[in-house]
Amino acid sequence: MTFINIPLEDKVRGIMSESIKIMIVEDDQAVREGLRTLINGSDGFNCPVACASAEEALEQIQVHEPQVVLMDINLPGMNGIECVVCIKNTWPEIQVMMLTVFDNTDEIFKSLTAGATGYLLKKTPPARLLEAITELHNGGSPMSGEIARKVVQTFSRPVNHKIPDTILTPREEEILSYLSKGFLYKEIAAELFISIETVRTHIRKIYQKLQVRTRTEALLMCMKH
Amino acid sequence: MTFINIPLEDKVRGIMSESIKIMIVEDDQAVREGLRTLINGSDGFNCPVACASAEEALEQIQVHEPQVVLMDINLPGMNGIECVVCIKNTWPEIQVMMLTVFDNTDEIFKSLTAGATGYLLKKTPPARLLEAITELHNGGSPMSGEIARKVVQTFSRPVNHKIPDTILTPREEEILSYLSKGFLYKEIAAELFISIETVRTHIRKIYQKLQVRTRTEALLMCMKH
């Protein structure tokens, strides 16, 4: 990671050896210009170019080599998430902050998977946005509160969940392991030299214990541990 | 520092209808008393009790019913992470913020898995700590910058990975994501406002492209990447 360490004092003082170079990708002209004005009007921040589409961004990014990209998700043509994938594939050192109106869970995780390291809602006040850009540039991952909570909660297991290992019998665990490897019932039966009916019975009990209804849910349940 | 989303008025007003009730668990007496003094000296925060060990905390928590717990990780006897597990099992609504000196990756994820929803380094300045407590209490997940980045980066896949991405169309990927979350065909159809037949068509093509025959195999294939 090649982050350039700008002591905070420098920014406060207003004597910048270097400002953070930012690119904006946002299709709404009003928002785009608003952001650009904000950034260019603030000490320590610099936005030489603002794009209205992902495609335009991918061209301009080669010219301007920004350190931070503010990326809208809903763009015409290629969307913001796909754009992040392209950017990070070629310029992995560029930090991307997603900017969006809704805290859609799916979009959050797709963005993070794509390589974005910041995620703000558009309702974020200007001062906080600038703070967040600085934080992103200094190796942090600024997120709106509700976003951060969703991210953190993907790690927490449900509290009532008493590790399935302890409640499943050895045989059940054995069958579950085949189940989660994609074996068909008949294959499990053949593998263990038991009847397919027995396999069914075990699986029924496993589902009851794990509080799931399908093989896929059981698999997802297992993966959390 | 992750930024906060509290209505500004609450902070400015300074007159709280209710303060946030906080419990401290910290073995170092100096730090413990320092924190307590800080909290009790600030409007909107209240710390009726501070414990020196996890065991003491588990007793006191029943008496004082705090809304937020500040938890040191390195404690004598039961450590802070184990203590979080106990707390969240019985009082899942209590919000726990880990407080530690080092940003040890392993400890971070163990803590989050245990159910902590905030994670600050001890070097955090007092004002930020109070901000973070408020954020935690309001449904956010405050984390020190370097912590947040580590958390976020667990989602990012290596950039070179493009095997399944390139061959699946965006729509197919979308459907695959629902598929791998355990949605039924009919549920996917309802979610995307398309016919179940279309869902089936897409899934057939996905299976062809991924060289698999069942949902489970497709899921396993995804997980490898």
Next chain:
DNA sequence: CTAAATATCACATCAAAGGGTGATTGACAC
């Protein structure tokens, strides 16, 4: 020793998943 837990099997029924084949529309490239 008795009760509970475990492992085994059977039959019936319905829902869901997957395969084959074919068709229409719109977008985009050559």
Next chain:
DNA sequence: GTGTCAATCACCCTTTGATGTGATATTTAG
């Protein structure tokens, strides 16, 4: 403007999965 591809939908059919309601033998713990 022709061909390709993505996305949409339809019908038929087979296999697999899930659930309900049984049963029997063995082991284990109180």
